[in-house]
Amino acid sequence: MRSAGNQSHPRRQRGTTMSEMPVALWLIVLMCFPLLIVATSSLRFGFFWNAARETAMQAAKCQTFQNDSSVGISAVNTADLWATKATASFPGITVVPPVNVYIVQTNVISGATTKNANRQKLAAAADTDNNIYDIQVEINGLIEPLVRVPMAGIAGPIPGITEPFPIVVRSQYTAEVPQGLNK
Numbered sequence: 001m002r003s004a005g006n007q008s009h010p011r012r013q014r015g016t017t018m019s020e021m022p023v024a025l026w027l028i029v030l031m032c033f034p035l036l037i038v039a040t041s042s043l044r045f046g047f048f049w050n051a052a053r054e055t056a057m058q059a060a061k062c063q064t065f066q067n068d069s070s071v072g073i074s075a076v077n078t079a080d081l082w083a084t085k086a087t088a089s090f091p092g093i094t095v096v097p098p099v100n101v102y103i104v105q106t107n108v109i110s111g112a113t114t115k116n117a118n119r120q121k122l123a124a125a126a127d128t129d130n131n132i133y134d135i136q137v138e139i140n141g142l143i144e145p146l147v148r149v150p151m152a153g154i155a156g157p158i159p160g161i162t163e164p165f166p167i168v169v170r171s172q173y174t175a176e177v178p179q180g181l182n183k
Contacts, residue, residue: 036146037145037146037147037160037161040092040145040146041143041145041146041160041165044090044092044093044143044144045143045167047087047090047093048087048093048139048141048143048167048169049169049171050086051082051083051086051087051093051095051139051169052083052137052138052139052169052170052171053171054082054086055078055079055082055083055086055099055137055139055171056079056135056136056137056171056172056173057171057173058078058079058082059075059076059078059079059082059101059135059137059173060075060134060135060173060174060175060176061078061176061177062074062075062078062177062180063177063180064180064181064183065101065103065121065122065135065180065181065182065183066119066120066121066183067121067183069180069183074183075101075135075175076101076119079099079101079137080097080098080099083095083099083137083139087141091144092143092144092146093141093142093143093144094141094142094144094164095139095140095141096140096141096142096166098119099137099138099139100118100119100137100138100139100140101118101119101135101136101137101138102115102116102117102118102135102136102137102138103115103116103120103121103122103133103134103135103136103175103181104116104133104134104135104136104172105122105131105132105133105134106131106132106133106134107130107131108130108131108132109130115136121181121182121183122181122182123182124182125179125182126175126178126179126181126182128178128179132174133174133175133178133181134172134173134174134175135172135173135174135175136170136171136172137170137171137172138168138169138170139168139169139170140166140167140168141166141167141168141169142164142165142166142167143160143164143165143167144164145160145161145162145163145164145165148161148162148163149161149162150162
């Protein structure tokens with residue numbers, strides 16, 4: 001038998017690990033869960049931003065701006081269609097209609113930029129000798145949080161935690177057929 005004063009036996013690794021496990025797991029959850037929420041929101045924002053880019057690219061290819069033609073649908077209708085189509089595959093992303101579509105006219109000599117009213121075609125034919133014409137698409141949307149945290153009136157609504165996060169994304173491409181911007 002050993003004496004009570006001699007307690008020089010080594011510490012057991014298994015018992016120590018078992019006693020520290022709940023604290024370690026709790027710290028891992030506290031650190032990883034917020035990172036997972038931020039990563040998911042960032043990924044959803046990236047998908048939404050790409051949807052705006054794709055929408056502007058497709059709208060810039062259209063033959064007309066406001067009215068559908070026998071050649072194809074207008075830039076305004078294409079923007080509505082593509083904004084919904086590009087976000088439909090991804091859960092947690094919602095487009096808030098309408099999709100804003102503008103004609104941005106830049107003078108090549110002075111560099112002055114003019115932005116037409118939302119969804120309004122040019123009043124006259126495009127002057128391609130003096131101006132560059134772009135189609136700008138602005139999409140309003142909501143990004144749903146990974147998990148809605150119920151806070152029951154503690155801090156009020158917090159976008160991205162207790163409710164969806166509102167976003168606005170713009171993208172712009174040069175019009176491929178500027179002669180149709182007045183149609």
